Amino acid sequence: MTAHLKRWWxxxxxxxxxxxxxxxLPLPGLLDGPLGSPGSxxxxxxxxxxxxxxxxxxxxxxxxxxxxxxxxLYFATGLYATDLAMLELDLDLxxxxxxxxxxxxxxxxxxxxxxxxxxxxxxxxxxLAFAQxxxxxxxxxxxxxxxxxxxxxxxAPHLPDALVGIQNTANxxxxxxxYLVLTLAVVHWTTASPTGRVWxxxxxxxxxxxxxxxxxxxxxxxxxxxxxxxxxxxxVVYLLLTGGATPQAASSDATLALLVMVVLGGSGTRWGxxxxxxxxxxxxxxxxxLANSAAVADLPAALRVPLSQPLFLLGTLFxxxxxxxxxxxxxxxxxxxxxxxxxxxxxxxxxxxxAA
Amino acid sequence: xxxxxxxxxxxxxxxxxxxxxxxxxxxxxxxxDVLNFAHGALLSVGAYAAxxxxxxxxxxxxxxxxxxxxxxxxxxxxxxxxxxxxxxVRPRDQxxxxxxxxxxxxxxxxxVWGSDARPFPxxxxxxxxxxxxxxxxxxxxxxxMAAALAVLVALRLFLARTRYGLIVRxxxxxxxxxxxxxxxxxxxxxxxxxxxxxxxxxxGALAGLYFGSVNPSQGTGLLIFAFVVVVMGGMGSVTGAAVxxxxxxxxxxxxxxxxxxxxxxxxxxxxLAVLLLVKPRGLTGRLA
Amino acid sequence: xxxxxxxxxxxxxxxxxxLHGVELDVAATGVTALLGRNGAGKTTTVRAVMGxxxxxxxxxxxxxxxxxxxxxxxxxxxxxxAPEDRGVFAQLxxxxxxRLAERDPDPAYDLxxxxxPELKQRHRQAxxxxxxxxxxxxxxxxxxxxxxxLVIADEPTKGLAPKIVTxxxxxxARAAESVPVLLVEQNLALVRRIAGRCAVxxxxxxxxxGDARALLADEDAAxxxxxxxxxxxxxxxxxxxxx
Numbered sequence: 001m002t003a004h005l006k007r008w009w010x011x012x013x014x015x016x017x018x019x020x021x022x023x024x025l026p027l028p029g030l031l032d033g034p035l036g037s038p039g040s041x042x043x044x045x046x047x048x049x050x051x052x053x054x055x056x057x058x059x060x061x062x063x064x065x066x067x068x069x070x071x072x073l074y075f076a077t078g079l080y081a082t083d084l085a086m087l088e089l090d091l092d093l094x095x096x097x098x099x100x101x102x103x104x105x106x107x108x109x110x111x112x113x114x115x116x117x118x119x120x121x122x123x124x125x126x127x128l129a130f131a132q133x134x135x136x137x138x139x140x141x142x143x144x145x146x147x148x149x150x151x152x153x154x155x156a157p158h159l160p161d162a163l164v165g166i167q168n169t170a171n172x173x174x175x176x177x178x179y180l181v182l183t184l185a186v187v188h189w190t191t192a193s194p195t196g197r198v199w200x201x202x203x204x205x206x207x208x209x210x211x212x213x214x215x216x217x218x219x220x221x222x223x224x225x226x227x228x229x230x231x232x233x234x235x236v237v238y239l240l241l242t243g244g245a246t247p248q249a250a251s252s253d254a255t256l257a258l259l260v261m262v263v264l265g266g267s268g269t270r271w272g273x274x275x276x277x278x279x280x281x282x283x284x285x286x287x288x289x290l291a292n293s294a295a296v297a298d299l300p301a302a303l304r305v306p307l308s309q310p311l312f313l314l315g316t317l318f319x320x321x322x323x324x325x326x327x328x329x330x331x332x333x334x335x336x337x338x339x340x341x342x343x344x345x346x347x348x349x350x351x352x353x354x355a356a
Numbered sequence: 357x358x359x360x361x362x363x364x365x366x367x368x369x370x371x372x373x374x375x376x377x378x379x380x381x382x383x384x385x386x387x388x389d390v391l392n393f394a395h396g397a398l399l400s401v402g403a404y405a406a407x408x409x410x411x412x413x414x415x416x417x418x419x420x421x422x423x424x425x426x427x428x429x430x431x432x433x434x435x436x437x438x439x440x441x442x443x444x445v446r447p448r449d450q451x452x453x454x455x456x457x458x459x460x461x462x463x464x465x466x467x468v469w470g471s472d473a474r475p476f477p478x479x480x481x482x483x484x485x486x487x488x489x490x491x492x493x494x495x496x497x498x499x500x501m502a503a504a505l506a507v508l509v510a511l512r513l514f515l516a517r518t519r520y521g522l523i524v525r526x527x528x529x530x531x532x533x534x535x536x537x538x539x540x541x542x543x544x545x546x547x548x549x550x551x552x553x554x555x556x557x558x559x560g561a562l563a564g565l566y567f568g569s570v571n572p573s574q575g576t577g578l579l580i581f582a583f584v585v586v587v588m589g590g591m592g593s594v595t596g597a598a599v600x601x602x603x604x605x606x607x608x609x610x611x612x613x614x615x616x617x618x619x620x621x622x623x624x625x626x627x628l629a630v631l632l633l634v635k636p637r638g639l640t641g642r643l644a
Numbered sequence: 645x646x647x648x649x650x651x652x653x654x655x656x657x658x659x660x661x662x663l664h665g666v667e668l669d670v671a672a673t674g675v676t677a678l679l680g681r682n683g684a685g686k687t688t689t690v691r692a693v694m695g696x697x698x699x700x701x702x703x704x705x706x707x708x709x710x711x712x713x714x715x716x717x718x719x720x721x722x723x724x725x726a727p728e729d730r731g732v733f734a735q736l737x738x739x740x741x742x743r744l745a746e747r748d749p750d751p752a753y754d755l756x757x758x759x760x761p762e763l764k765q766r767h768r769q770a771x772x773x774x775x776x777x778x779x780x781x782x783x784x785x786x787x788x789x790x791x792x793x794l795v796i797a798d799e800p801t802k803g804l805a806p807k808i809v810t811x812x813x814x815x816x817a818r819a820a821e822s823v824p825v826l827l828v829e830q831n832l833a834l835v836r837r838i839a840g841r842c843a844v845x846x847x848x849x850x851x852x853x854g855d856a857r858a859l860l861a862d863e864d865a866a867x868x869x870x871x872x873x874x875x876x877x878x879x880x881x882x883x884x885x886x887x
Contacts, residue, residue, distance in 0.1 A: 125632055
């Protein structure tokens with residue numbers, strides 16, 4: 001029976017999520033309004049979107065072992081390219097979304113091909129540099145296209161009526177849910193494929209993959225491109241959810257947020273990144289509300305100041321997870337079950353790199 | 357002509373600031389393979405500590421700079437001892453931990469002093485300008501250059517003349533072999549963090565002078581350019597960092613002035629990518 | 645009574661089992677040779693003893709368990725280590741390389757410069773510009789600078805010209821008069837000349853321990869354990885041949 005439960009709970013959860021907009025269940029503490037209210041749906045939709053984005057990012061970090069500091073670039077590309085396609089090319093939403101995602105794929109393919117020529121921390125820094133270049137470009141508003149600090153709003157006339165207005169939040173919510181399901185499916189399917197097994201091999205030990213006669217480069221580029229495509233599609237969903245493109249989406253903080261989500265939830269696990277993305281997004285919003293609430297304003301400064309800064313709390317939480325909970329929240333049940341298994345006593349100053 | 361002189365002096369001042377951040381970053385990475393994403397936050401800590409001392413504390417400017425440097429150094433040492441040291445066997449987690457600190461520290465500063473820039477008190481002696489080859493150049497540019505030069509000389513002396521300097525230079529080449537000679541290399545780790553924190557927070561205190569104000573995200577904004585400098589100058593090379601700082605500062609200033617705004621920043625960032633691709637060994641030689 | 649005892653030493657690196665149960669006894673006097681074909685696990689064994697790779701099992705030095713100690717503390721117990729790739733700091737001068745190794749208040753520079761007069765002449769030269777033989781001299785000199793109770797030398801003659809091999813062998817033989825040496829070596833003629841006992845590794849396990857000359861005299865055993873003749877035609881022998 002429990003085996004059945006284990007097997008079917010994702011489907012049950014999905015059904016619950018699909019039905020959520022029809023529910024008026026109040027969840028005090030978790031959400032401000034009842035479950036089906038536009039405000040709640042908007043927040044849950046964002047949580048699901050970031051759950052999906054984090055899952056897609058983990059294709060690089062947890063599945064292939066690539067630490068990219070530039071993932072926000074592909075997210076922002078999907079976001080801005082879709083928006084601009086509607087604004088400047090006069091396309092409708094669907095072709096614009098396809099165009100935006102295609103732009104992300106192309107950019108990920110091109111920059112990935114270049115970035116992956118270096119390995120280790122060099123790769124991280126090249127991706128950071130490219131993403132930073134993108135962030136600067138967006139900020140500087142070249143030709144008036146990106147709108148600089150203000151960003152650009154999505155043009156309502158190009159959007160289907162069903163996606164405009166607060167009364168249609170449920171539709172946006174379902175789109176976010178569909179995006180999450182799509183991402184999970186893609187990640188699950190690719191990692192279970194023969195290619196996914198090569199990715200796992202690269203993560204464990206790239207040299208051994210080479211010994212088997214395979215070229216890791218192509219496999220890594222595939223992971224980078226698939227992950228970039230998922231990020232671009234996430235950008236489209238983000239555009240719909242928030243009604244515009246703003247430069248924060250391209251900032252290095254956006255990538256770091258994804259990194260925090262993945263590590264928080266559990267890198268390389270099936271549900272961890274999703275869990276981390278949902279928790280992080282929910283916490284960032286709720287903590288933001290908390291920061292502005294009267295209850296916090298009355299606290300003594302020593303408590304008020306840290307509590308009023310969501311990024312401080314999340315940064316601290318992140319460090320705590322890295323430090324105390326390697327493997328993230330997803331590994332927590334297993335750790336609790338086995339009791340406090342001592343982490344393998346490593347030779348203190350032994351620095352095993354280059355060991356042969 | 358006067359524009360060129362002014363741009364050159366401003367570029368050199370900016371380069372001096374980059375050097376103060378990058379020299380420590382370079383030593384830390386060279387010795388420990390830790391890319392310290394919290395380094396910009398250390399600069400901000402120094403900047404705010406100096407600002408606090410100069411305003412609320414009512415100390416003079418120079419005492420405030422000393423105070424800022426001391427606080428930043430202490431924060432850096434604490435970071436190494438409390439977070440980096442326990443994670444030596446998990447190199448990637450070390451980087452992640454610095455990412456977390458790099459997010460949390462500026463947020464904390466923002467929580468305490470707000471997100472708006474705070475005007476940094478300018479001592480009368482340093483707020484004027486000097487005439488140089490027909491240009492009027494703010495004095496603070498020269499203060500930064502002098503500070504960077506002093507740090508460069510001090511670091512070179514430390515590396516060349518002291519036993520710990522010797523350990524650091526050897527550790528940059530082959531850390532494991534240093535331990536195989538019976539040396540507890542972890543002490544050198546703490547030391548380079550102290551040095552890096554000191555230089556960065558000194559840079560932070562002087563950045564207040566240079567920019568005229570302090571804000572929580574200043575340090576993080578400078579970090580990316582410090583990365584460029586570190587990669588360009590070669591990991592673990594203080595002199596290389598100095599040369600690269602000057603180059604990056606000048607290129608950025610001149611390109612920003614003579615071409616479209618922002619192109620200087622952009623070109624420097626793209627330069628980072630190009631450098632890493634052209635000479636990946638400079639960075640990843642030992643990481644592979 | 646052995647000075648260094650290794651029991652059931654196991655090493656796993658990146659999921660690969662490199663050693664699965666090495667046993668090793670290093671005699672309290674003279675040279676103990678650690679032999680085996682390429683890839684048998686000789687270098688990993690000494691790196692594990694030094695604490696340079698994660699390991700399990702027991703390593704006892706002079707009666708004390710040193711298995712859990714970090715590398716620098718292993719060394720401070722009195723073990724000098726000259727690694728396979730010599731571990732010379734190329735950017736540092738010869739003098740700096742030696743100074744870095746100083747642990748005793750009164751380092752034995754007299755002995756070192758008597759054995760390697762060349763190092764004194766090349767004091768200020770960057771170690772990276774030295775020849776391979778000279779770099780090996782620096783590596784060995786670093787182990788002799790301090791009053792060590794054991795010296796571990798990992799293939800000190802690898803890649804050296806025959807004349808230099810003889811020179812290095814002479815130094816090792818002389819050093820072994822005062823301090824026990826664990827010598828990883830492929831050059832069997834050299835082993836026959838200076839080693840007393842030996843241990844042979846095969847596929848990450850100890851295949852044989854005993855008297856070195858007795859093993860090398862037994863052609864069948866030598867061929868079986870070391871693949872002499874078929875696997876090491878490139879071995880440079882200082883005198884005579886190892887066949």
